[in-house]
Each structure stands twice: as C-alpha cells, then as structure tokens.
Amino acid sequence: MIRTKVGRSLAIALAVLAVAVVALYLVPRLRTKGPVEVQRVSEEMRAVTIFFGNKSADGFASETREVPAAPGFEDQVKLVLAELIKGSRDSDKISAMPDSTELLQVFWVEDTQTLVLDFNNAFTANHPGGSAAEYYTISNIIKTVSANFPQVARIQFLIGGNQVESIAGHYAVDKPIDVKKWR
Amino acid sequence: MTAWPRPFAVIALACAAFLPWMLRVAPAAAAAKSLGVVYADGRQTEDVPLAKLDKDSDELYVSAYDLARVFKATKFWNPDNRKLVLRIGNHRYMLTLDTRVVVVDETPVLLRMNVRFDEGSIMIPLEFIEGVLAPRSVEKITLDRSRLLLSIGSPEYNVTGIEIVDDRDGTRALLTLTDELLYHIDSDTPGILRLKIYGGRLDPLKYTFPEAKGLLNRVRAEQVEQDAYLFFDVKKTVQRYRVEFEGEGAAAPGKKAPRKLVLFLERGKLPEIPGADFAGKKMVEMLDEGAKRKMIEPVRKIAIDPGHGGTDNGRMGPSGVKEKDVNLAMALMLRDRLREELGVDVVMTRTDDVLVPLDERVQEANTAGAQLFISIHCNGWFTNDAEGFEVFFLAPARTEEEAQLGRDENASVAYERQGGSEESGGDIDFILWDMVQNEYLNESSDLAEMVQREMSASLGIRNRGVKQTGLRVLKGLKMPGVLIETAFISNPKEERLLLSPEFRERFIESAIEAIRKFQDRYPGKG
Numbered sequence: 001m002i003r004t005k006v007g008r009s010l011a012i013a014l015a016v017l018a019v020a021v022v023a024l025y026l027v028p029r030l031r032t033k034g035p036v037e038v039q040r041v042s043e044e045m046r047a048v049t050i051f052f053g054n055k056s057a058d059g060f061a062s063e064t065r066e067v068p069a070a071p072g073f074e075d076q077v078k079l080v081l082a083e084l085i086k087g088s089r090d091s092d093k094i095s096a097m098p099d100s101t102e103l104l105q106v107f108w109v110e111d112t113q114t115l116v117l118d119f120n121n122a123f124t125a126n127h128p129g130g131s132a133a134e135y136y137t138i139s140n141i142i143k144t145v146s147a148n149f150p151q152v153a154r155i156q157f158l159i160g161g162n163q164v165e166s167i168a169g170h171y172a173v174d175k176p177i178d179v180k181k182w183r
Numbered sequence: 184m185t186a187w188p189r190p191f192a193v194i195a196l197a198c199a200a201f202l203p204w205m206l207r208v209a210p211a212a213a214a215a216k217s218l219g220v221v222y223a224d225g226r227q228t229e230d231v232p233l234a235k236l237d238k239d240s241d242e243l244y245v246s247a248y249d250l251a252r253v254f255k256a257t258k259f260w261n262p263d264n265r266k267l268v269l270r271i272g273n274h275r276y277m278l279t280l281d282t283r284v285v286v287v288d289e290t291p292v293l294l295r296m297n298v299r300f301d302e303g304s305i306m307i308p309l310e311f312i313e314g315v316l317a318p319r320s321v322e323k324i325t326l327d328r329s330r331l332l333l334s335i336g337s338p339e340y341n342v343t344g345i346e347i348v349d350d351r352d353g354t355r356a357l358l359t360l361t362d363e364l365l366y367h368i369d370s371d372t373p374g375i376l377r378l379k380i381y382g383g384r385l386d387p388l389k390y391t392f393p394e395a396k397g398l399l400n401r402v403r404a405e406q407v408e409q410d411a412y413l414f415f416d417v418k419k420t421v422q423r424y425r426v427e428f429e430g431e432g433a434a435a436p437g438k439k440a441p442r443k444l445v446l447f448l449e450r451g452k453l454p455e456i457p458g459a460d461f462a463g464k465k466m467v468e469m470l471d472e473g474a475k476r477k478m479i480e481p482v483r484k485i486a487i488d489p490g491h492g493g494t495d496n497g498r499m500g501p502s503g504v505k506e507k508d509v510n511l512a513m514a515l516m517l518r519d520r521l522r523e524e525l526g527v528d529v530v531m532t533r534t535d536d537v538l539v540p541l542d543e544r545v546q547e548a549n550t551a552g553a554q555l556f557i558s559i560h561c562n563g564w565f566t567n568d569a570e571g572f573e574v575f576f577l578a579p580a581r582t583e584e585e586a587q588l589g590r591d592e593n594a595s596v597a598y599e600r601q602g603g604s605e606e607s608g609g610d611i612d613f614i615l616w617d618m619v620q621n622e623y624l625n626e627s628s629d630l631a632e633m634v635q636r637e638m639s640a641s642l643g644i645r646n647r648g649v650k651q652t653g654l655r656v657l658k659g660l661k662m663p664g665v666l667i668e669t670a671f672i673s674n675p676k677e678e679r680l681l682l683s684p685e686f687r688e689r690f691i692e693s694a695i696e697a698i699r700k701f702q703d704r705y706p707g708k709g
Contacts, residue, residue, distance in 0.1 A: 044259045047252045049226055057569035058647060059408065062226045064252045094565050129498035129506065130563015131575075131668055135652065147224055148255075165541070165655075169495055170560075172655040183382065183409055183578055183652060 044069035046076075050083050051143035052093035053136035060143065061093045074106040077115065077149060081106075084144050096136035098126035104160070113153035114176050115145060124159050127168045134168040139182070146179045154178055216243060216331065218309075220253055223322075223336030233331070236306060242296050243331075244306035247278075253335070254316065260305075267298075267305055274319050280305065285315055342385035342411055343441070349397030356399065356415065356446040357429070363442050365651070367628050368426050371636065376415040376424060378446065381628070381651050382578075383411030398448040407648075415446065423449045479626060479663075481707025482555050482698065484528040485521060486548035488656065489514035490560035490666075493538030498563030500678035506561045507536065509672065509681050513690060514559045520691050525699065545659045555630065555698065556664030558656050561672040561681060570674050571645030574635045575666040576627040577657040626663035626705065633700050634665060637693035642686070644670055644677065667694070 045066045054061045065083050070076040081103050087095040100122035107116040127137065138157075145152050154176035157164070165174050217230040231253065233243040247267055251258040257270040265280040277286040283294045292315055296308040309326065312333065317324040322336040344359035365381040390404030390413060401416040417424075429443040489510040491497035497506030511533070518529040530551040532544040539547075548556050562569070631649045639646040647668075657664045669690055670677040680686040 044257055045251075046257045047255050049224070049255065051225070053565075055566060055568045057564045060225060064226070064255075066252075069257050096565055128563055128565060128673070129496070130671070130673060131560060131654070131666075132569060132671075133498075133563050133565055133673075136565075143225065147226075169491060169497065169541075170654055170656070172653070172658070181653075 048080050048083065049144070049147045050080070050088075051140050051147065052084075052088055053096050053140060055092045055094065057094075057132040057136060060139070061090075062147075063088055063090075063093065073149075074108055077106045077108075077117075077145065078103060080144065080148050081117070081141065084140060094136065096133060096140050098123055098128065098137070100126055112176075113151060114156055115149070115152045115154070116156045116158060117141070118158040118161055121160050124164060124167050129168045131168075131170040134166075134170050137167060138171055138173070138177070142177065142179050142182050152179060218243075218245060219330075219332045221332065221334040223334070223338040231333075233309070234301065234306060236299050236301055237296065240296060242308045242310065244299060244301070244308050245312075247305040247307055250307055250312075253333070271316065272319070272321055276315065278305075278307065278311075285311065287315065287319065338384060338386075340384050340386060342380060342383045342390075345390055345402070347392070347396050347399060347402075351450075353421075353450045354397030354399055354448045356402070356448075358413075358444040358446075360442045360444055363428060364444075365624055365628060366426065366444065367632055368424075368446075369632065370424070374417060374419070376417060376446070378413040378415065378426065380411040380413070380444075382409055384409075385411045398450060415448075417448060420450060421448045425449075479623075479705055479707060480554050481705070482527060482702050484530060484551065484553045485555045485557065485698070486530045486532065486551060486553035486662075487514045487518055487521075488532040488544050488548070488556065488558040490558060490656075491538075492533050492536055495538050498561060498672050500672040500681075501567060501675045502678060504672060504678055504682060506563070506672050509561050509669075510559050511536065513669065513687055516687060517557075517559070517691055517694055520695060521698070524695055525702070541656045542659070544656055548664075549659070549661045554662050555701070556657070556660050556662055557694070558664070558666040560666060560668050561670060562668040563673040564671060565673075567674050569671050570677055571647040572638055572642055572670055573647035573668045574631045574638075574649050575652055575654055575657070575668070576631045576649070576664065577624075577660075578651040578653050623660070623663040627657075627665060629704065630663050630697070630701050631665045633697040633704075634667060634694065637697040637700075638667075638690070641689045641693045642670075643689070644680070 046069045047064055048067055050063050050065055052061045052063065053059075067076075067079045067083060070079055084095055085097045085101050085103065087093075087097065100120070102120040102122065103117060104120055105116075105118040107118075108114075109116065127134065142155060145155060156176040157167070157173040163174050166172055216233040216235070218233050219228065220231055221228050231245060231249045233245055235241065236244050247258065247269075250256070251269060254269075254271045259268040259270075261267075267278045267280075269276045269278070275288055278284075278298045280300050281297050283297055285292045285294060285298075294308060294310055294314070296310065298308070299306045309328075312324065313326050317326070323334075325334050326332075327334075341361040341364065342358060343361060346357045346359075348355045348357065360380075360383075364383055366383075367379045367381070368376060370376050385404055385406060387404040387406055390402060392399070392402040395401070395418075398418045398421050399415055400418060403414045403416070405412045405414075425447045427445060427447075429445050489507070491507040491510060493507075495507065497510065499505055514531065515534065518531060521527055521529050530548065530553055532547050533539045544558075545556075562573070628649070628651070635646065635649050654666055657666060670681055670686075672678050672681055
C-alpha cells in the first residue's frame with residue numbers, strides 16, 4: 001500500500017517535472033520564434049494614411065492602416081481607397097463616402113501625372129448633398145491619395161466611365177482637379 | 184515517511200524553475216513610457232508606446248509595428264532567418280533579431296543595442312531613428328530625447344518672417360511672404376488689428392512678441408486650419424493704419440519672389456487718449472491703397488441665386504424639408520426686402536422650383552449687369568452633428584505661376600475642342616471669366632467678411648467662418664460674389680430654425696446690413 005502510494009506520488013512528481021521541462025524548453029522558443037501577428041503576414045505590407053472628416057465637419061482626422069503591397073500602382077491606389085470607403089470604426093471619423101460607393105477602376109496617366117478614379121453610380125446617386133458633405137467627399141479622396149502617392153498631381157473623377165459636372169452640385173469635377181490647388 | 188517529502192520537493196523545484204520566467208514579464212510592462220509623434224503631413228499627433236528592455240541601459244525601444252506605421256514603411260518579416268526589412272523612402276533597412284547590425288541598402292551599420300524580441304513584438308532601439316533613419320531621410324526627422332518627442336517633416340511655411348521698424352512717422356510691421364497671398368484686415372475689436380492671410384502658413388511661435396515696440400504693444404499669431412491670423416495690439420496714439428505689399432505691382436509676372444506685406448501704423452498728432460475713452464474707438468483705415476481699393480461700380484443691381492431646384496432637391500433635412508425650397512423662400516424674401524430697404528434692383532437666377540445649370544446662373548447675373556452676386560444654400564453633413572453658418576468666396580489661381588498654368592491648361596482644352604464642337608466659344612469665354620473673377624477677389628473677400636460679421640452677431644448659431652474654395656457657381660462672375668450656407672439642414676435643431684420666421688428674419692436683416700456696409704465701403708465713382 002505504502003509502496004504504491006509512494007510510487008503514485010513519484011509518478012505525479014515525474015509527470016510535473018516532465019511538463020515543466022517541456023514547457024521550459026518550448027515556451028521561450030515559441031516566444032522568440034517570431035511575433036504571431038507579423039508571422040501570419042506572408043506578404044509585404046505597407047503602412048498608409050487615410051483621411052476622414054471629423055464629426056462636426058470642421059477638420060480632418062487621419063488613421064494609419066496596413067494594406068498589402070500591391071504589384072501595380074493602380075492596384076495599390078485601389079487598396080488604399082478601399083480603406084477609405086470601408087470607413088473608420090471610430091464614429092467620430094467620417095469617410096464622407098456615400099452608401100454603396102465602389103471604386104470600379106483606376107487608371108494612371110503617367111505623362112500628365114493624372115490619376116483617373118472611376119466610381120459607380122452610387123457615388124453621386126446616394127450622395128446626401130450639402131456643400132460640407134461634398135467638400136469632404138472630394139477632400140478625403142484627394143488628401144488620402146496625395147499623402148500616399150506624392151507622384152499624383154491631378155485627379156479626374158468619373159462616374160460609371162463618364163465625366164460629370166459635379167458630385168452634389170457645388171464643386172466642379174468635370175476637369176482634373178489639381179491636388180496642390182485644392183483647398 | 185521518507186517518501187512524502189520527495190514529490191513535494193520536486194514540485195517545489197519545478198515551480199522554482201518557472202519563477203524567473205513568470206517574473207520576467209512584469210518589469211517590461213512596468214516601464215510605461217511613450218513617444219509623442221508630431222507630423223507635418225497632416226496626420227494627427229499621437230503617442231507611441233516605448234519600452235525599457237534592458238536593466239543595464241536606459242535605452243528605450245519602439246515596436247517595429249509602430250515604427251513602420253510612423254515612417255510609412257513597407258515591412259517584410261522573414262521568420263526563418265529572423266530578419267526584418269523596412270523600406271522607408273528610397274532606402275532599405277535590414278535588421279536581424281538579437282544583433283546590433285542594420286544593413287542599410289548594402290552597407291552594414293552598427294547600433295549600440297541589439298534589436299530585441301519582447302512580448303510578441305520586434306523591438307527597435309530609439310537610436311535607430313536618430314542614428315540610422317534621420318541622416319538618410321529626405322524629410323526632417325528630429326528626436327528630442329528629453330521630452331520624448333519625435334517630429335517628422337517640416338511644414339512648408341509661406342509666411343516666413345516679421346520685422347518691426349519704428350521711426351518718426353510711425354511703426355511698420357514687415358511680413359515676409361513667399362508669394363502674394365490675399366489678406367483681410369479689420370479693427371472690429373478696439374485696439375486690436377486682425378490680419379487674416381488666406382492660405383497663409385506660419386509658425387505661430389515666431390510671431391509672438393509680448394513686449395512693446397513703437398506703436399505696437401503686442402503681436403500674436405495663430406494658424407487656423409488653412410489660414411494664418413496675426414493680431415496686433417496697438418497703442419492708443421495710432422490714428423490710422425494701412426496694409427499693402429511693398430512696391431505693389433512691381434513683381435515680374437510669372438516670377439515667384441518673396442514679397443513684403445507691410446502694416447503701417449501712423450502716429451497721431453494728438454496726445455494719448457485716456458484708457459477709459461479707448462474702448463469703442465475704432466481706428467480709421469487709410470483709403471489710399473492704390474491697387475487694392477479700386478473703384479468699382481456702385482451697387483445698384485444685385486443677383487440672388489437660390490441654390491438647387493427642380494429635380495435637384497439639394498439636401499433633405501431629417502424631417503423631410505428640402506433644401507431647394509428653403510433656399511428659394513429665403514431668396515425671395517431677401518429680394519423683396521432689398522428692393523424695399525435699399526432701393527436696389529434684384530435679379531433672380533430662379534423664382535420657381537426649376538433646375539438651372541450653374542453656368543446659366545452665372546451668365547444670367549453677368550448679362551443682367553449685376554454688381555453683386557449672392558448665392559443662398561443650406562449645408563448638409565453625413566451625421567446630424569455639424570452645425571453653423573459659413574460664407575464662401577471663390578479661390579482662383581492664387582499666384583501668377585498658377586494662373587499661367589491655368590491659362591495653358593484652358594487654352595489646350597479650347598484648342599482641342601475647336602474642331603468639331605459648337606461649344607468651343609463658351610469654353611474660351613469661361614477662361615476669360617475666370618480671370619475676371621480674379622479681379623474681384625478683394626471685394627468678394629470683403630463682402631464675405633461683412634456678411635459673416637453681421638450674421639455672427641445676429642443668427643445665434645455657430646460661426647464657421649469665411650472660407651475660400653473653388654465653388655462652381657462663383658466661377659466666371661463678372662462681379663464680387665459670395666455663397667452663404669445659412670445653417671445645417673441635416674441637423675434637426677437647425678432644420679427647425681430654417682423653417683422659423685424669426686431665424687429667417689435675422690438672416691435677412693444681417694444680409695441687408697452687410698450689403699449696406701459694402702455699399703458704404705465701395706461708394707463707386709461719381
């Protein structure tokens with residue numbers, strides 16, 4: 001009886017020791033192997049800045065996000081603007097993108113340094129209106145593009161492939177907008 | 184008996200073996216410091232956590248995640264050889280865990296401390312920012328260790344200096360500007376001259392003079408969004424003031440040369456007025472400003488433009504009120520009262536619920552020969568938080584260089600369309616109109632400031648200020664013009680105000696008062 005009791009205790013002790021040794025060996029290795037969050041990332045990531053309007057429409061608020069590094073310039077622009085369209089989790093940051101906005105296509109015209117952004121119809125059709133709202137819709141795009149892609153000098157907006165006079169009736173977007181002149 | 188203590192001893196031993204590991208986590212978490220990061224590119228100032236990882240050194244570490252974010256780096260982690268590559272600007276930085284070596288492009292550089300791994304993050308010593316990144320960066324990077332402050336990039340100032348000169352005639356404040364910016368000065372607050380520089384960017388600290396010099400008691404500056412403000416606290420003996428660009432009109436066209444904007448304070452001949460009398464005393468602005476205060480036609484006819492209409496409802500309020508209806512109702516009310524009280528002609532761009540294209544509105548005002556253009560709108564936002572009124576005037580090409588660029592662009596558009604299009608004539612006109620509106624910039628900004636001042640005093644809602652933007656409906660006007668956003672129809676409280684007769688009355692009264700003041704200021708020839 002005593003023998004088995006001792007034997008059991010010894011077995012427990014050995015088991016604990018074994019676990020301890022394994023843990024001691026493994027835990028530091030797991031910990032130094034690499035950051036879990038970074039390790040998951042198998043591709044290059046790019047830190048980008050997204051601009052929003054603030055809640056009271058009297059200033060900008062920015063957020064830094066990570067997007068995968070895209071092979072082409074146009075794809076990269078699309079990924080960055082997709083973050084703006086997605087909006088912010090912070091309810092004080094307003095993307096000013098109308099409901100169901102989609103960026104259909106992006107073209108880069110190298111010789112005039114013009115970025116052409118072709119949005120779906122919802123971009124104008126679902127715009128709530130108001131000059132402040134329209135100003136931030138345009139400004140958030142311009143500021144986000146120029147912060148991340150300094151080579152862009154001009155932005156041309158298209159809706160479903162066509163030029164439009166304006167998004168909500170206050171600002172002209174029929175011609176390319178000079179990103180430096182926009183204010 | 185002898186068997187009992189053995190397993191306990193083993194368990195105790197096992198626990199003891201764990202202890203240092205369990206304790207190791209605690210000290211790092213305790214060192215909660217943070218690095219303040221200030222950006223020049225418009226990003227918000229933020230605090231980034233720092234960690235002290237080595238008990239033998241005071242060096243602070245920042246996580247690779249934060250570092251990459253702050254410097255907009257592209258990062259690549261290779262778990263097999265434990266290397267992290269950061270691409271920042273035109274350089275590639277390769278760091279290896281638990282080593283001091285950083286390979287910059289192809290060249291190895293040694294840090295004093297190792298790159299570490301701690302609590303799931305790669306940690307990089309701050310010396311990497313100072314010693315490796317900063318010297319290779321195009322942007323200016325400064326790390327202030329004592330205040331734990333990192334600033335990235337330097338903002339491009341266009342108001343670059345101030346000099347104060349005092350002599351027998353008076354005191355002059357000479358401001359150096361990189362180009363000729365539009366300004367507005369007023370003395371609404373007795374004893375204070377407020378100079379607003381549209382599109383001005385300055386470092387406020389450089390323009391703060393707490394002590395007196397000449398006729399100036401104090402000078403203070405502020406940067407408010409896109410515009411710069413200077414406040415001159417002047418002595419009681421100032422009789423008159425004047426602001427102008429030194430050698431006005433002398434700059435060679437197309438050449439961007441630094442300009443001096445001069446505020447001149449004239450010393451009065453009378454003895455200093457006792458303090459009690461000073462309140463309410465307004466200084467007189469000298470009117471011999473040459474180019475700035477040109478003679479324009481007296482205001483006899485005013486064009487009023489109710490925004491939107493017809494199929495374009497403008498913004499809908501939360502309870503369904505349509506902006507186009509509010510705009511029209513207020514515009515018609517203003518028309519009648521202007522005729523009655525100021526005896527002026529009024530031309531309307533629409534009097535019914537119809538959609539008039541923006542170009543036609545402008546054309547109508549131009550062909551009618553109006554001397555003022557006032558567009559009436561209600562504002563709207565994505566949430567119901569935004570509130571207040573604002574006044575806009577047109578931002579045309581701001582410098583001669585930009586104006587030339589605009590002319591080139593427009594000319595090429597006109598040229599391209601000359602072949603087939605019937606509308607090519609319209610395009611050419613449009614270019615000319617743009618230039619014309621440039622001429623009324625000062626008058627438009629004056630009108631906008633006057634409207635703002637009156638409305639600020641009487642509307643009882645937030646004053647969002649005067650703004651200069653590229654609003655389409657103001658393009659091509661052959662007269663001074665402003666657009667008034669009366670209130671936010673998207674805000675339930677202001678939507679109700681827009682429907683209330685009292686609010687409308689206050690709007691009408693302040694608009695009329697502003698126009699009256701504009702008429703006084705620009706009496707016109709004859």
